[in-house]
Amino acid sequence: MEEVALEIIGNIPKAELHVHLEGSIPLDTLNQLAERKGLPPFLESPYRFSDFQEFDALFRRLGPYFDKEQDFYEIALAFAKQLTRQGIVYCEATIMPYVHVARGISFRGLIEAIDAAFTEVEKGHGIRIMLIYAIPRTIGSEAGEKTLDWMAQNPNPRVVAIDLAGPELPGTIAPFAPVFERARRMGLKTVAHAGEFLGPQAIWDTIELLQPDRIGHGITAVCDRPLINHLAEKRVPLDISITSNVKLKAVESLKAHPVRRFYDAGIPITINTDDPAFFQTTLSEEFLHLSRELGFRYDEIEGLIQNAFIYGFGNK
Numbered sequence: 001m002e003e004v005a006l007e008i009i010g011n012i013p014k015a016e017l018h019v020h021l022e023g024s025i026p027l028d029t030l031n032q033l034a035e036r037k038g039l040p041p042f043l044e045s046p047y048r049f050s051d052f053q054e055f056d057a058l059f060r061r062l063g064p065y066f067d068k069e070q071d072f073y074e075i076a077l078a079f080a081k082q083l084t085r086q087g088i089v090y091c092e093a094t095i096m097p098y099v100h101v102a103r104g105i106s107f108r109g110l111i112e113a114i115d116a117a118f119t120e121v122e123k124g125h126g127i128r129i130m131l132i133y134a135i136p137r138t139i140g141s142e143a144g145e146k147t148l149d150w151m152a153q154n155p156n157p158r159v160v161a162i163d164l165a166g167p168e169l170p171g172t173i174a175p176f177a178p179v180f181e182r183a184r185r186m187g188l189k190t191v192a193h194a195g196e197f198l199g200p201q202a203i204w205d206t207i208e209l210l211q212p213d214r215i216g217h218g219i220t221a222v223c224d225r226p227l228i229n230h231l232a233e234k235r236v237p238l239d240i241s242i243t244s245n246v247k248l249k250a251v252e253s254l255k256a257h258p259v260r261r262f263y264d265a266g267i268p269i270t271i272n273t274d275d276p277a278f279f280q281t282t283l284s285e286e287f288l289h290l291s292r293e294l295g296f297r298y299d300e301i302e303g304l305i306q307n308a309f310i311y312g313f314g315n316k
Ligand SMILES: [Zn+2]
Pocket: 018, 020, 165, 193, 216, 274
C-alpha cells in the first residue's frame, strides 16, 4: 500500500522551492570529488549528526571536497539528475555564493559551472531549474551587499531571488532590510529563513523588516495564533521541510509537526526537502510522511504539490 503511494507520488510532476545545493550532494559524487583531490573517501554516509551544531560542523568538514569551480559542475549535474528521477519538473535551488567566494572560489566561475550543468540536464528532460542566492546572516549585511554586487556584475536569468539563511541568532534580521530593498529594486524576489529555531517574534520581525515573498520554515508560528492568522490572511507562503525539522530537533517527531495546523488554518504552504543528502530524504518521501504520519488525504497532497508551482518565482 505504502509502496504504491510512493510510486504514485513519484510519478506526479512536482516542483521544489527550498533545497540547498550544498546539502544535496550524493555520497558517490562526494567520493568522486575525494578521489580527484586525494582526500579520504567516505566508506559510509558522512551525513550523521544529532543536532544543529553537529550539522553545521559537518557542513564545514565537507568543504574541502568541493573547493573548485569545476566541483560545482559535478555537484549541480548530480543534483539536477536526481530531480529528474523524482519527477520534479521545476526547482528553485539555493546556493550560498558568499561562503564559497570567501574560500577563494570565483563567483563567475561558480555560477557558470552550475549554469552549465543545469542547462545540460534541462535539455530533453522537461525540467527548469532556477537559482536563489542565500546570504549568511551571521556575517552581517556586508555579505548581502557583496552578493548583490557580484550578481549585478554577472547577471544570469536563472537567478530569481535572495534568501536570508544560516543560524538564527538575535539581531540578525534588521541589518538586512536595506539588502532586501536593494534586491527588490533589482527585480528579485525575496525569501528569509525565520522561525525554525527562534520563536514567533523572529517571524514577526522578519515580516515587518524584510517583507519577504516567502518564509523558510516559520514553524514556531504554531505557538502564536495571531501570527497564524496573519500568515493565512496575508497569504505569506511557508517553505515547509518536515524531515529537516525533526532531524535538527526543531520539532519532536513527524507526528508532532505543526504542518497540519498551518494547512487547516489556511496558510499557503509548500513541501520541500531542504538538504536531502543530510536528511536522507526525497520530495516524494516527504509527501508520504504527510499521508502516513499527519493524516493528509491524497487530494490534499495533490493541492500541496500544486502550491509549489503557484508560489514558485520563475512562473511569474
Ligand atoms: Zn533551508
